[in-house]
Amino acid sequence: MAAVVRRRRERHIFAWAILALIALYFMLPLVSATEFSLRENNGTHGLNAYRAIFQQTDLRDVVMLTLRLTVISVVLSLAIMVPTVTMVHLGAKKYRRLVEFISLQPLVIPPIVLVLGVVNVMPVSLLGSADLLGFEYVVLAMPFTFRALDAGLMNLDVKTIVDAARGLGASWFTVLVRIVAPNLRSGIFGAMFLTIALVLGEFTMASLMLWNTFPTWIATVGQSDASLSVALSVASLAFAWVLLVLISFADRRRKA
Amino acid sequence: MSILTQSTVAAGVRPSRAVRRRRVLRKARNLAGLLPFFVYTLIFFGAPTIMVVIKAFQDQQHHWTLANVAESIQTIYFDSFVESLKLSLWSASTGTLVGFAATYALLKTGNTWLRKIVQTAAGVFANTGGIPLAFMFIAALGTYGMVTEWLQRIGIDIYGGRWTLFGFSGLLLVYLYFQIPLMVIVILPALDAQKREWREAATNLGASTRQYWLHVGGPILFAPVAGAFLLLFANAFAAYATARALTSGTLPLVPLQIGSLLSGNVIADKANLGFALGFGMIVIVAIAMFIYNATQKRAAKWLQ
Numbered sequence: 001m002a003a004v005v006r007r008r009r010e011r012h013i014f015a016w017a018i019l020a021l022i023a024l025y026f027m028l029p030l031v032s033a034t035e036f037s038l039r040e041n042n043g044t045h046g047l048n049a050y051r052a053i054f055q056q057t058d059l060r061d062v063v064m065l066t067l068r069l070t071v072i073s074v075v076l077s078l079a080i081m082v083p084t085v086t087m088v089h090l091g092a093k094k095y096r097r098l099v100e101f102i103s104l105q106p107l108v109i110p111p112i113v114l115v116l117g118v119v120n121v122m123p124v125s126l127l128g129s130a131d132l133l134g135f136e137y138v139v140l141a142m143p144f145t146f147r148a149l150d151a152g153l154m155n156l157d158v159k160t161i162v163d164a165a166r167g168l169g170a171s172w173f174t175v176l177v178r179i180v181a182p183n184l185r186s187g188i189f190g191a192m193f194l195t196i197a198l199v200l201g202e203f204t205m206a207s208l209m210l211w212n213t214f215p216t217w218i219a220t221v222g223q224s225d226a227s228l229s230v231a232l233s234v235a236s237l238a239f240a241w242v243l244l245v246l247i248s249f250a251d252r253r254r255k256a
Numbered sequence: 257m258s259i260l261t262q263s264t265v266a267a268g269v270r271p272s273r274a275v276r277r278r279r280v281l282r283k284a285r286n287l288a289g290l291l292p293f294f295v296y297t298l299i300f301f302g303a304p305t306i307m308v309v310i311k312a313f314q315d316q317q318h319h320w321t322l323a324n325v326a327e328s329i330q331t332i333y334f335d336s337f338v339e340s341l342k343l344s345l346w347s348a349s350t351g352t353l354v355g356f357a358a359t360y361a362l363l364k365t366g367n368t369w370l371r372k373i374v375q376t377a378a379g380v381f382a383n384t385g386g387i388p389l390a391f392m393f394i395a396a397l398g399t400y401g402m403v404t405e406w407l408q409r410i411g412i413d414i415y416g417g418r419w420t421l422f423g424f425s426g427l428l429l430v431y432l433y434f435q436i437p438l439m440v441i442v443i444l445p446a447l448d449a450q451k452r453e454w455r456e457a458a459t460n461l462g463a464s465t466r467q468y469w470l471h472v473g474g475p476i477l478f479a480p481v482a483g484a485f486l487l488l489f490a491n492a493f494a495a496y497a498t499a500r501a502l503t504s505g506t507l508p509l510v511p512l513q514i515g516s517l518l519s520g521n522v523i524a525d526k527a528n529l530g531f532a533l534g535f536g537m538i539v540i541v542a543i544a545m546f547i548y549n550a551t552q553k554r555a556a557k558w559l560q
Contacts, residue, residue, distance in 0.1 A: 014361075015362075015364040015365050019365070025432075029397075032403055033392040035402050036396075036402060080296055083292070084289070084293040087286060087289035102294075108545060109301075110537055112494065112496045112511040112514050113514070113538060114304055115518070116530055116531065116534045117305055117306075117308040117534075120308075120311065121307040122304075135300050138296070138300070139300050142297070201388070203387050204496040207500075215388075216387075218388065219500075219501055222387075226400075229391050230391050230392070230394070233387065237392070240383070241380050241384075244379060245376060248375075248380075
């Protein structure tokens with residue numbers, strides 16, 4: 001009996017050891033990046049690299065463009081996906097699989113292939129505008145927006161509440177904005193956060209369509225100033241992580 | 257209303273004209289509601305993708321030809337397909353293995369608090385890619401990285417030999433940063449569903465641990481593990497930003513080749529070669545998805 005207990009404990013120690021090793025692999029680059037971004041010329045540490053972020057002349061343009069793309073992608077994503085996924089749950093149930101299939105395709109076709117087609121198929125007038133990048137981000141975000149909204153609607157008796165609202169004389173627009181949207185809050189927030197995280201991290205399409213967004217800017221800065229680009233990386237990762245942790249909390253509340 | 261229609265149909269009576277009209281109207285309304293989605297995806301996703309496939313088989317005068325595709329599987333371009341496949345297969349198999357071990361160890365500890373942390377962290381790390389990830393590793397294992405300097409202090413010079421963060425094995429190490437968490441996310445529910453009763457039943461029938469995994473646990477876990485592996489494969493195969501930032505184009509990978517063809521770092525008459533490389537990527541991912549569907553379907557039948 002004692003031998004069995006000892007063996008079980010040894011196995012537990014082994015499990016914890018594996019987890020500790022893996023945790024080390026994930027923590028070391030994080031700690032290193034933080035340390036690296038705080039390094040200063042004379043061998044001491046300080047916040048110079050972070051102060052330097054705000055002295056960059058093109059910071060304003062980069063932030064404005066990234067913000068603009070974020071707003072375009074989030075608004076368009078919701079405007080297209082909320083009615084579509086609601087529709088699929090209401091009456092067009094047999095189209096659900098088709099809509100899901102199409103929404104997941106951006107995970108199958110690599111963005112590098114998509115951008116190759118985009119720069120060749122789109123009219124020059126549209127290619128000259130950064131908004132096209134936002135339109136494409138709506139597509140890249142579809143697998144995530146579909147999943148988030150679909151899961152949200154699963155937990156909702158959407159047919160009953162829509163029928164009730166329609167029966168009381170509400171228009172379809174009123175139904176979507178004042179009935180479906182408030183009940184779907186957590187799904188909508190999830191879709192929003194994931195879209196924002198995507199826009200803030202996307203590099204492939206932005207760099208090949210020659211727009212200077214936050215990720216492409218970090219890459220450019222990195223060619224001349226290592227500590228500044230590491231500081232920017234740490235800052236952007238921290239921001240994205242706060243967003244993603246918020247999503248997981250929103251998710252947990254929905255399940256509860 | 258649906259009950260009413262059903263009963264009329266069952267009685268063999270044709271539905272009245274009003275009912276039929278309402279049905280047609282409802283169908284039209286459903287389709288109209290989905291129209292924006294279909295049109296949008298066709299313009300911004302379907303058309304560009306179809307364009308890549310068509311142009312892969314055309315020369316620059318729009319004549320049909322197989323020359324692009326033929327060239328895309330020769331010389332340096334063939335090498336880049338091999339290198340991309342190698343990197344994706346290596347990072348997918350290592351990621352699958354380590355991710356599985358991590359999840360198994362996590363469930364072995366039976367610690368729910370730890371489990372919550374790992375789940376949240378995995379969700380976060382799996383989404384950590386691109387440029388910031390590359391710079392994070394440069395800060396750790398680059399020539400002046402923190403870990404590099406630590407190791408130097410205890411007498412290990414990782415740059416003493418031929419190893420570099422900016423080559424194949426370096427890139428593999430970096431890719432694992434998003435591959436392992438993805439594996440944990442995908443496999444945790446499947447491992448969690450392993451029933452204790454199965455193990456006990458097998459033990460009561462005299463099965464050893466080895467036999468249990470060989471004949472019961474293994475076959476049940478085959479489909480989810482194979483599915484996860486293919487997901488990781490596609491994930492690594494499509495990755496561009498991290499490879500671009502770390503290798504600055506020195507390692508021939510298909511996405512990097514397409515990138516440099518697209519940004520015009522190459523002779524003009526090779527313009528359509530990029531489409532052929534893109535087509536090749538689509539074919540490889542399609543094959544991976546085909547195998548994925550096959551393994552999942554077989555598993556669904558088996559578990560019924």
